[in-house]
Amino acid sequence: MTVQSDPIERQSGIAMWRQIADAIRAGLSGPLVDADGKLPPEKALAERFGVNRHTVRAAIKALAHEGAVQSHQGRGTFVRRKPRLTYPIGQRTRFSEGLEGQAANRSTELLDHGREPATADIARALDIATGAPVIRLESLSRADGVPVSRATSWFDAERFGTIADAFARSGSVTRALAQLGVTDYVRAWTRIEARHGAADDLDHLRLSPGAIVLVAEAVNADMDGRPVQYSLSRFAADRVSLQVGGD
Amino acid sequence: MTVQSDPIERQSGIAMWRQIADAIRAGLSGPLVDADGKLPPEKALAERFGVNRHTVRAAIKALAHEGAVQSHQGRGTFVRRKPRLTYPIGQRTRFSEGLEGQAANRSTELLDHGREPATADIARALDIATGAPVIRLESLSRADGVPVSRATSWFDAERFGTIADAFARSGSVTRALAQLGVTDYVRAWTRIEARHGAADDLDHLRLSPGAIVLVAEAVNADMDGRPVQYSLSRFAADRVSLQVGGD
DNA sequence: TCTAGTTGTCTAGAACAATAGACAAATTTG
DNA sequence: CAAATTTGTCTATTGTTCTAGACAACTAGA
Numbered sequence: 143m144t145v146q147s148d149p150i151e152r153q154s155g156i157a158m159w160r161q162i163a164d165a166i167r168a169g170l171s172g173p174l175v176d177a178d179g180k181l182p183p184e185k186a187l188a189e190r191f192g193v194n195r196h197t198v199r200a201a202i203k204a205l206a207h208e209g210a211v212q213s214h215q216g217r218g219t220f221v222r223r224k225p226r227l228t229y230p231i232g233q234r235t236r237f238s239e240g241l242e243g244q245a246a247n248r249s250t251e252l253l254d255h256g257r258e259p260a261t262a263d264i265a266r267a268l269d270i271a272t273g274a275p276v277i278r279l280e281s282l283s284r285a286d287g288v289p290v291s292r293a294t295s296w297f298d299a300e301r302f303g304t305i306a307d308a309f310a311r312s313g314s315v316t317r318a319l320a321q322l323g324v325t326d327y328v329r330a331w332t333r334i335e336a337r338h339g340a341a342d343d344l345d346h347l348r349l350s351p352g353a354i355v356l357v358a359e360a361v362n363a364d365m366d367g368r369p370v371q372y373s374l375s376r377f378a379a380d381r382v383s384l385q386v387g388g389d
Numbered sequence: 390m391t392v393q394s395d396p397i398e399r400q401s402g403i404a405m406w407r408q409i410a411d412a413i414r415a416g417l418s419g420p421l422v423d424a425d426g427k428l429p430p431e432k433a434l435a436e437r438f439g440v441n442r443h444t445v446r447a448a449i450k451a452l453a454h455e456g457a458v459q460s461h462q463g464r465g466t467f468v469r470r471k472p473r474l475t476y477p478i479g480q481r482t483r484f485s486e487g488l489e490g491q492a493a494n495r496s497t498e499l500l501d502h503g504r505e506p507a508t509a510d511i512a513r514a515l516d517i518a519t520g521a522p523v524i525r526l527e528s529l530s531r532a533d534g535v536p537v538s539r540a541t542s543w544f545d546a547e548r549f550g551t552i553a554d555a556f557a558r559s560g561s562v563t564r565a566l567a568q569l570g571v572t573d574y575v576r577a578w579t580r581i582e583a584r585h586g587a588a589d590d591l592d593h594l595r596l597s598p599g600a601i602v603l604v605a606e607a608v609n610a611d612m613d614g615r616p617v618q619y620s621l622s623r624f625a626a627d628r629v630s631l632q633v634g635g636d
Numbered sequence: 637t638c639t640a641g642t643t644g645t646c647t648a649g650a651a652c653a654a655t656a657g658a659c660a661a662a663t664t665t666g
Numbered sequence: 667c668a669a670a671t672t673t674g675t676c677t678a679t680t681g682t683t684c685t686a687g688a689c690a691a692c693t694a695g696a
Binding site: 642649656658 | 667679
């Protein structure tokens with residue numbers, strides 16, 4: 143839980159409506175909304191941030207577009223409650239799981255897949271030769287219908303040539319691997335970065351341009367220590383936090 | 390290592406010079422620079438991103454201000470090499486350490502400190518009563534002179550009332566704790582988020598407005614399992630990655 | 637030394653962001 | 667029902683960002 147104030151800066155290269163949208167989003171689960179989840183009126187927000195009401199309206203329009211709030215003429219603007227999901231990261235990490243009690247419905251959709259030669263990075267991660275064939279899976283995960291992560295995974299095509307089918311049928315990497323003989327696996331390592339989302343990811347994750355994504359680069363290995371999956375997951379940073387250790 | 394293209398978007402609320410600065414920064418260690426670390430000429434960059442040369446110049450000006458590049462009239466613009474630091478996160482995590490071989494000089498400066506009542510969040514993390522006195526340390530860490538993280542730490546004032554002095558003398562949390570009788574400690578948990586940096590942090594970290602910070606919220610506990618330190622570290626996301634497990 | 641290539645500076649205009657004010661439309665409250 | 671509150675829409679104006687072009691200043695290489 144972080145406390146940050148709202149210093150709106152002019153001429154910073156970030157439009158004020160965007161800064162205000164970010165500030166409102168950050169305060170949605172905080173002191174900005176009353177018990178009913180109602181935001182202060184536009185006029186009050188405009189005074190608070192020291193801007194014109196139209197600028198606040200532009201910010202709210204962006205938030206409404208990404209589904210964070212909903213406005214009703216005459217009534218007000220209301221938060222659509224979506225607490226930040228916390229993903230555990232550890233030896234037993236499965237990104238699609240470990241969310242018990244945080245979201246009722248979780249689903250992963252296979253957007254695309256293909257077979258291609260491994261780049262140097264992918265080959266190193268999977269411990270195969272550069273240029274060797276790999277299967278690439280592009281997927282989108284949702285929690286309660288809201289997109290939370292967009293992942294790209296690579297698998298050695300020698301061992302897992304049919305994983306796209308298995309994934310499409312089962313909707314889960316864990317189950318797809320089980321069908322292909324990998325009954326258990328562990329997280330070898332995870333590297334976490336953050337950046338502005340690429341246009342394609344923002345589109346899938348229903349984020350506004352300029353929004354932040356947490357990037358988790360990870361390798362899963364089977365019980366013999368052989369790398370099985372190399373993945374690059376992009377999480378909507380304002381809907382997700384990643385937790386290492388603890389409960 | 391992630392590959393992302395450079396789709397500059399207009400009317401996105403993020404000024405184009407800022408988007409271009411981010412894109413160039415991302416490509417600084419990639420295909421954008423030649424063997425000598427020289428960027429393509431402004432004219433070529435302008436064509437590549439589909440903007441006017443003056444817009445590229447604004448982007449380069451921002452990068453030069455944060456020390457990422459340096460321009461010389463008649464010669465060109467050159468990268469100032471600063472590979473991304475990788476911080477390990479695990480049981481034995483000490484943020485100021487674990488950087489052997491990545492940076493020659495590491496230092497942590499104490500910016501400010503104070504004694505104050507614990508908020509609910511802090512009290513929960515340190516397992517003390519809400520409102521109980523805690524010591525707050527504000528620090529800035531550099532690697533090779535470049536600021537990489539800005540941290541706020543809280544300690545139970547009962548046990549560690551003089552930690553500010555100890556930290557100021559030793560320049561390290563580990564050594565300060567040792568002086569106060571905590572000879573060893575482990576990381577209980579770490580939670581990682583990402584957001585746009587607050588103005589004050591951007592200033593200390595020498596980042597441009599709108600830049601991203603990785604926020605690591607963490608608790609260290611002594612060998613009896615008692616929480617010792619609760620900290621909130623903000624890393625310059627484009628200079629740092631966080632690694633969990635692996636080597 | 638001359639030329640080509642590159643960054644630095646200036647001016648002017650077009651596109652966009654933000655302000656200002658007025659009024660309509662819907663909802664809630666008295 | 668009437669009044670007050672709140673969001674939705676419109677017009678006009680101002681200031682910032684981006685574009686466009688020209689030329690100066692500096693560097694490297696033929």
